[in-house]
Amino acid sequence: MDRYAVLGQPVAHSKSPRIHAAFAESLGQKLLYEACEIAPDELGPSLSRFHAEGWAGFNLTVPHKQAGAALCESRSEAAEAAGAVNTLIRTATGWHGDNTDGAGLVRDLLANLGVAIKGKRVLVLGAGGAARGIVAPLLAEGPAELAISNRNPWKPEEIAAALKPLGNIVPRTHLSLKGDRYDLILNATSAGHSGAIPRLPPKLIAEGGIAYDLNYGQAAVPFLVWAKSEGAARVSDGLGMLVEQAAEAFQRWRGLRPETAAVLASLRG
Numbered sequence: 001m002d003r004y005a006v007l008g009q010p011v012a013h014s015k016s017p018r019i020h021a022a023f024a025e026s027l028g029q030k031l032l033y034e035a036c037e038i039a040p041d042e043l044g045p046s047l048s049r050f051h052a053e054g055w056a057g058f059n060l061t062v063p064h065k066q067a068g069a070a071l072c073e074s075r076s077e078a079a080e081a082a083g084a085v086n087t088l089i090r091t092a093t094g095w096h097g098d099n100t101d102g103a104g105l106v107r108d109l110l111a112n113l114g115v116a117i118k119g120k121r122v123l124v125l126g127a128g129g130a131a132r133g134i135v136a137p138l139l140a141e142g143p144a145e146l147a148i149s150n151r152n153p154w155k156p157e158e159i160a161a162a163l164k165p166l167g168n169i170v171p172r173t174h175l176s177l178k179g180d181r182y183d184l185i186l187n188a189t190s191a192g193h194s195g196a197i198p199r200l201p202p203k204l205i206a207e208g209g210i211a212y213d214l215n216y217g218q219a220a221v222p223f224l225v226w227a228k229s230e231g232a233a234r235v236s237d238g239l240g241m242l243v244e245q246a247a248e249a250f251q252r253w254r255g256l257r258p259e260t261a262a263v264l265a266s267l268r269g
């Protein structure tokens, strides 16, 4: 039976085994998917060993997405743009790295939530790995503007320069956003993990605007509470993105795209 796993540290809390087991069952696919705790300095040796052992594919999660990209023998355009991989696909001689995070986010926004990106003013908060992973697929949807803001301007400037061939990204700092309004604000910072939100000016959310946190569970609460208090018409956490990025990975491994609605509903339940 083909074997897959999510590699991370920590990884015990990961919902990926449950999601992929549900996908496999719904499509009558026989496969094994588990969670493996791997320390950062063990990733390279482990991937070599797993290849020799015949594993079929992996998802990489914190803290491996960027280091994993360098360990792949080839990478998709999405992985190159993101500078990170979340999905490894077995090849004869190594691993092909892909990144389905941005595609998962866009799918959750468009298909599950009915949120338009085309022609909208979109703001990404944060300029770390999570932010960089989503900007190329967002640009591809044709927003009126895509801004990335961070506490200091250097990381947004770096991302804007690196992805210049894909489109225009406006680098900002959080405080410089004063007076601007966005239709869709995506929180890609890790601040929520310590119960915080970035310091943001008031009235950032346009009328009818939507706030989305790439995190889910407790880590999404502070930003979504802030967004509601600032008058967001709608807010969402990133659980749908998690399920959709998994579905994209499953499709790359198995050639079949699972239905996501039932899995998402059961995770929410």
Ligand code: ATR
Pocket: 125, 126, 127, 128, 129, 130, 131, 150, 151, 152, 155, 188, 189, 190, 191, 196, 197, 198, 199
């Ligand atoms: P990830 O892979 O989750 O993106 P990362 O690469 O460490 O993790 O990036 C974390 C992001 O969250 C950064 O944009 C970081 O801002 P800085 O570059 O200014 O450090 C942002 N972040 C983390 N904690 C934050 C906080 N309390 N307020 C604002 N931004 C925060």
